[in-house]
Amino acid sequence: xxxxxxxxxxxxxxxxxxxxxxxxxxxxxxxxxxxxxxxxxxxxxxxxxxxxxxxxxxxxxxxxxxxxxxxxxxxxxxxxxxxxxxxxxxxxxxxxxxxxxxxxxxxxxxxxxxxxxxxxxxxxxxxxxxxxxxxxxxxxxxxxxxxxxxxxxxxxxxxxxxxxxxxxxxxxxxxxxxxxxxxxxxxxxxxxxxxxxxxxxxxxxxxxxxxxxxxxxxxxxxxxxxxxxxxxxxxxxxxxxxxxxxxxxxxxxxxxxxxxxxxxxxxxxxxxxxxxxxxxxxxxxxxxxxxxxxxxxxxxxxxxxxxxxxxxxxxxxxxxxxxxxxxxxxxxxxxxxxxxxxxxxxxxxxxxxxxxxxxxxxxxxxxx
Amino acid sequence: xxxxxxxxxxxxxxxxxxxxxxxxxxxxxxxxxxxxxxxxxxxxxxxxxxxxxxxxxxxxxxxxxxxxxxxxxxxxxxxxxxxxxxxxxxxxxxxxxxxxxxxxxxxxxxxxxxxxxxxxxxxxxxxxxxxxxxxxxxxxxxxxxxxxxxxxxxxxxxxxxxxxxxxxxxxxxxxxxxxxxxxxxxxxxxxxxxxxxxxxxxxxxxxxxxxxxxxxxxxxxxxxxxxxxxxxxxxxxxxxxxxxxxxxxxxxxxxxxxxxxxxxxxxxxxxxxxxxxxxxxxxxxxxxxxxxxxxxxxxxxxxxxxxxxxxxxxxxxxxxxxxxxxxxxxxxxxxxxxxxxxxxxxxxxxxxxxxxxxxxxxxxxxxx
Numbered sequence: 205x206x207x208x209x210x211x212x213x214x215x216x217x218x219x220x221x222x223x224x225x226x227x228x229x230x231x232x233x234x235x236x237x238x239x240x241x242x243x244x245x246x247x248x249x250x251x252x253x254x255x256x257x258x259x260x261x262x263x264x265x266x267x268x269x270x271x272x273x274x275x276x277x278x279x280x281x282x283x284x285x286x287x288x289x290x291x292x293x294x295x296x297x298x299x300x301x302x303x304x305x306x307x308x309x310x311x312x313x314x315x316x317x318x319x320x321x322x323x324x325x326x327x328x329x330x331x332x333x334x335x336x337x338x339x340x341x342x343x344x345x346x347x348x349x350x351x352x353x354x355x356x357x358x359x360x361x362x363x364x365x366x367x368x369x370x371x372x373x374x375x376x377x378x379x380x381x382x383x384x385x386x387x388x389x390x391x392x393x394x395x396x397x398x399x400x401x402x403x404x405x406x407x408x409x410x411x412x413x414x415x416x417x418x419x420x421x422x423x424x425x426x427x428x429x430x431x432x433x434x435x436x437x438x439x440x441x442x443x444x445x446x447x448x449x450x451x452x453x454x455x456x457x458x459x460x461x462x463x464x465x466x467x468x469x470x471x472x473x474x475x476x477x478x479x480x481x482x483x484x485x486x487x488x489x490x491x492x493x494x495x496x497x498x499x500x501x502x503x504x505x506x507x508x509x510x511x512x513x514x515x516x517x518x519x520x521x522x523x524x525x526x527x528x529x530x531x532x533x534x535x536x537x538x539x540x541x542x543x544x545x546x547x548x549x550x551x552x553x554x555x556x557x558x559x560x561x562x563x564x565x566x567x568x569x570x571x572x
Numbered sequence: 573x574x575x576x577x578x579x580x581x582x583x584x585x586x587x588x589x590x591x592x593x594x595x596x597x598x599x600x601x602x603x604x605x606x607x608x609x610x611x612x613x614x615x616x617x618x619x620x621x622x623x624x625x626x627x628x629x630x631x632x633x634x635x636x637x638x639x640x641x642x643x644x645x646x647x648x649x650x651x652x653x654x655x656x657x658x659x660x661x662x663x664x665x666x667x668x669x670x671x672x673x674x675x676x677x678x679x680x681x682x683x684x685x686x687x688x689x690x691x692x693x694x695x696x697x698x699x700x701x702x703x704x705x706x707x708x709x710x711x712x713x714x715x716x717x718x719x720x721x722x723x724x725x726x727x728x729x730x731x732x733x734x735x736x737x738x739x740x741x742x743x744x745x746x747x748x749x750x751x752x753x754x755x756x757x758x759x760x761x762x763x764x765x766x767x768x769x770x771x772x773x774x775x776x777x778x779x780x781x782x783x784x785x786x787x788x789x790x791x792x793x794x795x796x797x798x799x800x801x802x803x804x805x806x807x808x809x810x811x812x813x814x815x816x817x818x819x820x821x822x823x824x825x826x827x828x829x830x831x832x833x834x835x836x837x838x839x840x841x842x843x844x845x846x847x848x849x850x851x852x853x854x855x856x857x858x859x860x861x862x863x864x865x866x867x868x869x870x871x872x873x874x875x876x877x878x879x880x881x882x883x884x885x886x887x888x889x890x891x892x893x894x895x896x897x898x899x900x901x902x903x904x905x906x907x908x909x910x911x912x913x914x915x916x917x918x919x920x921x922x923x924x925x926x927x928x929x930x931x932x933x934x935x936x937x938x939x940x
Contacts, residue, residue: 239692240797259677261631285676304679308653309627311672311679318686318693324607325686341730346721348735351766353714362709367716374827377745398719429608459742 228252228290235316235329237299242315251294251331253277255304255313260285262307269295269302269329276305296524297333298557299400301326319400322391323429328400333557337409338564339402344412345371349404354455358446363424365452366394367460368404370411370418380461382419382468382571385448385492386563387426387477389500390436394425400556406564416567419468422456424448428476436476441483449488467515470494470570474559486511494518494570498562499525499554502533505540513542518566520547522558545569596620596658603684603697605667610683619662619699621645623672623681628653630675637663637670637697644673664892665701666925667768669694687768690759691797696768701925705777706932707770712780713739717772722823726814731792733820734762735828736772738779738786748829750787750836750939753816753860754931755794755845757868758804762793768924774932784935787836790824792816796844804844809851817856835883838938840864842927854879862886862938866930867893867922870901873908881910886934888915890926913937 232246232254244256255267257279270277270291279287301321304313312318318325347370353362370381386403388396397403403421410416427444457464471492473481478500485495486503489512495503496518503517517537521530527548534546547565549558600614600622612624623635625647638645638659647655669689672679680686686693715738721730738749754771756764765771771789778784795812825832839860841849846868853863854871857880863871864886871885885905889898895916902914915933917926 241691257677259675262675262677263629306674306677306679307627307629307631309625309630309674310682311674312682314678314680314692323609324682341721343723343730346730348718348720350716350718351772352716353709355711362711362714404719 236332237317237328237330238315239317244315245313245329247329247331251297252291253295253329253331254288254290255279256286256288256315257304257306257313258286259306262287264305264307266305267302267313268305269300295329295331296552296555296557297331298552298555298560300329300331300555302329303327320391320393320395321400324391335561339406339409339560341405342409342412344408346408347371347373347404347411349398352455352459354452356447356451358451359427359443363447363452364394365422365424365456366398367423367456368398368407368421369460370420371408372418373420373461377461380463382417382470383456383460383462384419384421384470384472384494384570385453386421386423387471387473387480388423389473389475389477390428390431393429394423397421397423401560401563403563406560407567410564410567417571419567419571420456420460420462422452424452426473426477426480428480436479439476439479441480441487444480445484445487448484449491453491466490466493466512468493468571470496470516472496472498472518472563472566473500474498474562475500475554485514489514496520496562496566498559498566502529503537504533505536505542508537508540508542515543516569517542517544518547518562518569519544520549520558520562520565522549522552522554524551524553525558604700605685605696605698606683607685612683613681613697615697615699619665620659621663621697621699622656622658623647624654624656624683625672625674625681626654627674630655632673632675634673635670635681636673637668663697663699664920664923664925665699666920666923666928668697668699668923670697671695688759688761688763689768703929707773707777707928709773710777710780712776714776715739715741715772715779717766720823720827722820724815724819726819727795727811731815731820732762733790733792733824734766735791735824736766736775736789737828738788739776740786741788741829745829748831750785750838751824751828751830752787752789752838752840752862752938753821754789754791755839755841755848756791757841757843757845758796758799761797762791765789765791769928769931771931774928775935778932778935785939787838787935787939788824788828788830790820792820794841794845794848796848804847807844807847809848809855812848813852813855816852817859821859834858834861834880836861836939838862838864838884840866840886840931840934841868842866842930843868843922853882857882864888864930864934866927866934870897871905872901873904873910876905876908876910883911884937885910885912886915886930886937887912888917888926888930888933890917890920890922892919892921893926 232248265279265287267277271293279289313327319328350367478497494516499521537544549561552558600616633647633655635645639661647657681695687696718735846865862884867889905912917929920926
C-alpha cells in the first residue's frame with residue numbers, strides 16, 4: 205500500500221515534470237541579483253530558474269531552491285565541467301535565499317550576490333514580480349541609508365543601525381521627521397530591510413509620488429540569532445528591548461532631526477521581528493503609537509485593553525501563509541474599536557516580496 | 573641542470589616546511605572576519621591560518637591563500653567529512669582575500685564574510701596586526717557612513733557612493749567640512765574602503781585623539797572593472813572623470829555641508845584608484861589641491877610643472893612593493909619645491925593593511 209502510494213506519487217511527479225518541461229519558455233536571462241558580469245543563475249518569464257555551476261571534478265551539485273526532491277534542484281554534469289539544471293516548476297515572484305551543495309558541502313552560488321539569512325550569508329535570486337515597479341530604482345530624488353554605530357552600555361559594545369533619511373532631509377534643515385523602527389526576521393540582521401527589502405527605494409518612490417508623509421526608518425539587529433530555529437518560545441525580549449528603547453531611540457533622537465514623541469514613533473517587524481514588535485509595543489505602549497506585524501503574528505483585544513491605545517495596528521502576511529488568521533484578528537480588533545488595517549500579499553509565502561508589499565501598504569498609513 | 577635546481581628547491585622547501593611545522597603554536601582562534609558563530613578559519617599568534625571546510629563527498633579542496641604549491645594551501649580530508657589544513661608559513665599582518673577550490677570549482681569559504689575584490693565577492697581573513705589599534709572599533713564617538721544614490725546623466729543611471737561624515741556632523745549644524753574623494757583599486761568597488769579599509773574607524777579614532785581636522789570622505793565606484801587585469805594601459809579615464817567631477821562633486825556639495833572649493837578638496841586612491849587620482853588631478857588641478865597615491869604610482873615634477881600647484885602630494889606603498897621608487901619620487905618632488913610626504917608600510921605588500929596605514933598617515937596632513 206505504502207509502496208503503491210509512492211509509485212503513484214512518483215508517476216504523478218514525473219508526469220508533472222514532463223508536462224512542465226514541455227512548457228518552459230527559452231527566454232532565460234541573468235538574475236538582476238547576479239554579481240557583475242555573471243551570466244548565471246538565469247530566470248525566464250514564467251519564473252523558472254536555471255543554474256550553472258562550475259565544478260569539473262565534483263560528483264554531485266544540488267541547489268536548495270526548486271521543487272524537486274528534498275525541495276531543491278539536482279544539477280546535471282556536462283562535458284564542459286559545468287553542472288546545470290532548471291527548477292521543476294516556476295518559483296514565486298520576488299526574492300529567494302538559496303545555497304549550493306557540492307559533494308556534501310554547503311557553499312554559495314558564485315554567480316550571485318549574498319544576503320544575510322538563516323544566520324549566514326546566502327545566495328539570493330530575484331524572480332521579477334508583476335508589480336516590481338514600486339521597489340524599482342528610478343530617476344527620482346533618493347534618500348540616504350546611513351550606517352551608524354551607537355554606544356550600548358547594556359551589551360558593552362558599539363552596535364550598528366542603518367537609518368533611512370528621506371530625500372529632503374539634507375535640504376529642509378529645520379524640518380523634523382517621524383520615525384519607524386523596522387525589524388528583520390530570524391536568521392537575518394540589520395542589512396536585510398535595505399538589501400533584500402529595498403525599503404529605501406520603496407520610500408523614495410512613495411515620496412516622489414506624494415503618497416506618504418516622509419519619515420525616517422531605523423533598522424538594527426534584533427539580537428535574535430542565538431536562538432535555534434524552532435525554539436522561538438525560549439526567546440527573552442529583555443536584552444533587545446533595553447538596547448532599542450534605552451539606547452538606540454535616545455541616540456537617534458539626539459543625532460537625527462526626529463519628532464521625538466510617541467505620536468511620531470512606530471514599530472514594525474517581519475516574522476520574528478513581528479514577535480519582537482508585538483512584545484515591545486505591549487510592554488512599552490508609551491513609546492510607540494503605530495504597530496505593524498508583517499508575517500509576525502497578531503494582536504488580540506485582550507492584550508491591548510487597559511493599555512494606552514495605539515493610533516494604528518497593521519497586520520499582514522502572504523496568501524500562502526495564514527491569511528485567515530490575519531483577517532480574523534483584524535475583524536476582532538476593529539469590532540473592539542481599534543484602527544486596524546490588514547493586508548494579504550497575493551501568491552507569496554513567508555518571503556521578502558510579502559514584506560516589501562506590506563511596507564508599501566503600511567507607509568501611507570503612518571503618522572497621519 | 574634545471575632538474576637539479578628543482579630538486580634542490582624542493583628539498584629546501586621541504587626542509588623549510590618541516591622546520592616551520594615544528595614551530596607552529598597551537599593558539600589558533602577564529603578570525604575576526606568570520607560569519608557569526610563560525611569557528612573556522614582560525615589564525616594563530618604567528619600569523620598561520622588554519623582552514624576547515626565541510627565537503628564529505630569531495631575529492632579535493634584547495635584554498636588560494638598560503639605559501640604552498642600554486643600559492644595556496646591543499647587541505648587534507650578527514651574521516652569526519654571535513655577538509656583541514658594550515659598555511660605552510662605565516663601570512664603578512666592585515667587583510668587578505670581568498671577563495672576555495674572544491675573539485676575544480678571556485679567557491680567562498682562558508683566560514684567567513686565576503687568582500688568585493690577581483691571583481692567578485694571573495695572570502696576575507698584578517699591577521700591581527702601589531703598596530704591594529706588605529707583601526708579598531710572603540711568606545712569613541714562614531715561618524716556615519718551614508719549610502720547615497722546620485723543621478724548620473726552621463727551614464728544614464730543612479731550611481732552609488734558612500735559618504736563618511738565625522739561624529740560632530742549631526743551636532744555642528746552650521747559647520748562646513750573639507751572633502752576627500754577616496755578611490756578603491758581594480759576588482760574592488762565603493763564598499764572596499766569601509767569594509768576592508770575601515771576608513772570610518774580610522775577617522776573616528778584620529779578625531780577622538782584630536783589628531784586631525786575632521787573632514788568628509790566620499791567613496792564611489794571607479795568604473796574600472798570592465799578591464800581585464802594586466803590591461804590597465806587600455807583604461808580610458810573620461811567616463812569616470814565626468815561622473816566624479818561633473819556629477820558626484822556637485823551632488824555632494826549640494827547635499828552635504830562641504831567647503832566647496834579647491835583648497836578643501838582632496839583626491840586619493842589605492843592601486844588603480846591611484847592611477848585614476850594621478851590622471852584626474854593632473855587633468856583638473858583647479859578642482860583638487862591635495863593628491864595622494866597609495867600603491868598607485870608617482871608624480872614627477874615634469875607632469876606637474878605649468879599647472880596649478882598642489883598643496884600636498886602624498887605617495888606611499890608597502891615595503892614589499894617598490895619603496896625605492898616611492899622614496900626617489902618624493903625626493904625629486906621635494907627638490908622641485910613641492911610639499912610632499914612619502915610613506916612606506918613595513919612588512920606589507922599590495923594589500924589593505926598598506927592602505928589603512930597610508931590613510932592613517934595621510935589624514936593628519938590634509939587641509940592644514
